[in-house]
Amino acid sequence: MQMVKYHLQRVADCAPTGWKAAIAEHLAGAITKEGQQPNIPEWVQAWDKLQQIADFDAAYGDAARLNLSDYEICTWAKQLAAQVDEFMDGCELARFSLAERGQALTMMLRTTGALTIEDLVGLFKFKDGDTPQDKDRKVDAAIKRSSDDSWWRRKLRRLVARVVEAGAIRLGMVNMAKGRYISHGGLVRRQAQIKRNTEALQRSLYRNEAGQVYTLAELAALSTANPLVRGGELMTRIRGAEEYADSHGHVGLFITLTLPSKFHPVTIRAGKTRHNKKYKGATPRDGQEWLRDTWAKARAKLARLGVKIYGLRVAEPHHDGTPHWHALLWTESQADAITLEATLHHYWLAEDGQERGAQDNRVCIKHMDRGGAAGYVAKYIAKSVGHVALTDHQDLVNGDQIKMEFGEETSQGHQRVDAWAACWGIRQFQTIGMPSVTAWRELRRVSKDQLDLFNQEGDLQTMSAYRACHRQGNLRADWRVFMEAMGGHALKRHEWHLRTVTTMVEEGQVNRYGEAVEVGRIVGLTPQRGRMCGRWLVSRRIAWMPVANESSTHAAHAFKTKTENPNAAGQAQSASMAPVRQALPAAWTGFNNCTARLTHGLRKALFGREDDEESDWNDPDGQVMPKRHQRVKVSPFLQLIEADERRAA
Known part of the structure; x- marks a missing residue:
């Protein structure tokens, strides 16, 4: 039992600071009191408890190993880039071909434990039909990428965030009783990232052709990077789509799509959170991919049936971080709406459709009245981008609306949703069938x-x-x-x-x-x-x-009109x-x-037209002209030379 205590302490020491209490709760039975099981030898009890600790270490060891600060991530990125650079120099000295260097690089990157299979596939970008020259160019680009510490920083930050957050979810640290939507560590990590980005934008200056200098922070505040601008644009599009649908007599549906039970780490019974026995360790990213793939099948079926749909879908987290979708969709007729309902029920219930609550809660569809679409989706947009009018967050659990209590963090509801989406790479808003x-x-x-x-x-x-x-x-x-x-x-x-x-x-x-x-x-x-x-x-x-x-203080606000400040130029x-x-x-x-x-109109004026240009075979209405009507193109310089030759003759 002394070995049990030793390894339990080792696991606790290696884990992130916020995990200490969760580990003690998860491994509470790792050490038994003396005399509690008198008929079982101590060495058998110790063996069982050591096995329990080993299983925990295998499941969460990566999260403990990757619990790094941003400074440590940057340092690791520089080390990896330097190691790849040195390794590739050795391969070059050994006279490896580019193909051989690519194979050697793949083997080396697999040993780092810093890249997934998807990362390796995306690094080389090989496609069917690539020629040997194409593959050589892609291998060369992959070598340059993996020798760049900035590329490694992006990969490592994403890896660390997702692995550590996945461990927090499996330990039960993300639910309505603890960290809602995302763990506290994940929220702190996202806020630190936003702070770094803000400081970088404030330090970055850009000058336009007119000589005006702006910080990127000022320019970003005018774009959809600003949550208020993004939210206003989304509401404008929803209101316009609703007015378009009403003017054409289309049928509107408000749809909620959720995941099978095995994707939920936590269940709620009698108002209390409990570990879900069906949960197998799926991450919110896995859940989003299931939703996306199932939706792709449903859309393909609707396209084959000739059903046209348009609208907006919003991806949102449950209290335990599991994603679900709200969709605001319109169809051209009531018959198409019925077909849409049947198709969604078919595909969403094809997997584990007989489990308890699936028939009632997996797919929830409401028919909208005319003029009420914007009201259905407004709170979900506000919940995701942040809005002063939204004072509480609601979550749908087993068909019931549950109010999310944040305590002193009331203003952080949308920040937690943003941190959740950023951590798992989930696209929150997507339009369907609209321009x-x-x-x-x-x-x-x-x-x-x-x-x-x-x-x-x-x-x-x-x-x-x-x-x-x-x-x-x-x-x-x-x-x-x-x-x-x-x-x-x-x-x-x-x-x-x-x-x-x-x-x-x-x-x-x-x-x-x-x-x-x-x-x-x-x-x-x-x-x-x-x-x-x-x-x-x-x-x-x-x-x-x-x-x-x-200096970053030299921003656009320093520029005034000539009347207000004659020395604005300096x-x-x-x-x-x-x-x-x-x-x-x-x-x-x-x-x-x-x-x-x-x-490149000036180039054409000076050097003549190229052999094939669209205007040569298109009439003003954009129709293709027969080849006999295409104009003969002669360079102005050739025309001058021919004129000189005629005069000389």
């Missing part, structure tokens, strides 16, 4: 003067979409009108009216790991059909560059940097509004 929100956001950035030509050419859909994205006096932005202008609902990607366009990728352009860049950055939109097909609406006309060696400059320019006045030419520098 891309990226097109909505980019269209809001387009300047009004670019629409003049679209108005003259009678492109009413683009004009309507543009007006829907912007406030018009007292009229707010209208997602319903935007959906109508984009073509409606439940369309394929190539069927929406507007799509995003990206800059042309230069030949030979690679990223920091030597991989070819295949897609440029988004710079605007273009209609996919009609007379204006191919015409760009530029949404990002100002280039931004990082500013080095300047306020954001460092002694070692050139003076920062004031914001440039409005250009007297239309160059800033043209797409020449983005579509």
Whole structure:
């Protein structure tokens, strides 16, 4: 029994600080009192207890080993990157081929215990049909990645967070009686990450072409990275989808989808939490993948039956961290709604559908009244992004609504939901069958003067979409009108009216790991059909560059108008940097509004057209022209040379 005490103390000492009480409770029977079992020899009792401790160590040993601070994670990342670099140098000296180096790297990375099988597969990115040259390039990129400590930091932070949090869940430290949604350690880890990110954003300065300098924190506050902005945008889309559905007479359903019992580590009986005997150690990530895969099967079946659906789904945690979904969906008819219900019940009850409560609670569907959709989903959006009007959190357990008590942490409910989603990589909000929100956001950035030509050419859909994205006096932005202008609902990607366009990728352009860049950055939109097909609406006309060696206090608020502060041009400059320019006045030419520098129109004007261009075989309506009608393309320089030759002759 002395060995039992020794190993029990060893396990407790290696475990995270917050686990001490949970370990004592979990292994409470590891040491028995003398004389409690007089008929069983002491060595038999000791053997049983040692086996119990060994099982616990096997289940939670990784969590204890990986209970690292962020400083320790960064140090480990540097060590791993240096070891990979040294190992690859040795392979190169041994004259290994790239394929052999890739195999050696795989064997080495497996011994580190820092990467999962999915990480290794994602590192090399091999695909069926890759040529030997493609595989060599991917191996070279994998070597560069695994020699980069910043890449290791990202992987290790995710590994540590998930392994330690999984151990806390299995120990019963995440439930309504203790840490709700996520353990206390997981919440602290997420708050430290947010603090690091905030400090990094405040230190990072970017200058635009007009000479204005902003911190990334100021720019992020204006984007959907701001929870208030993100929540407002989500409610605008839900309200617009509801108005669209009501105008078309569609049927609305509010659906709650939960997981089988084996995914829940804790059950509630008579208001008390108990360990679930059916629980096999699944993580919230495993539960999310089950929901996602089952939903994919249901959607495929609905597509085969011709049922069109659209709406929004929200991923939310139960009190014990197990995910469940709320979905706000519309169908075109009552018959389609009945088909949707039957399909969801079929797939969600296909696994463990006969267990107690599955028929009643696995799938819960409510038919919505007209005009009530936003109210159904508003509290779930507020619960996930945070809202001052939301004072309590509700959880659905066995069909009953249970109020979550946070005590002094009342204001931290949405922070715990955010920490839960960040830890397990769960996408909280996803729209279904609605136009891309990226097109909505980019269209809001387009300047009004670019629409003049679209108005003259009678492109009413683009004009309507543009007006829907912007406030018009007292009229707010209208997602319903935007959906109508984009073509409606439940369309394929190539069927929406507007799509995003990206800059042309230069030949030979690679990223920091030597991989070819295949897609440029988004710079605007273009209609996919009609007379204006191919015409760009530029949404990002100002280039931004990082500013080095300047103080983080040199932010946008330091820039005032020339009348307010005549010396504004020099306020954001460092002694070692050139003076920062004031914001440039409005250009007297239309160059800033043209797409020449983005579509390489100037290059075409100077060096001629290429052999194959879309406009050569498309008429103004976007229809393909017969080859005999395609224009012959001659470079302007060739034309000059031919003219000189004719004059000489």
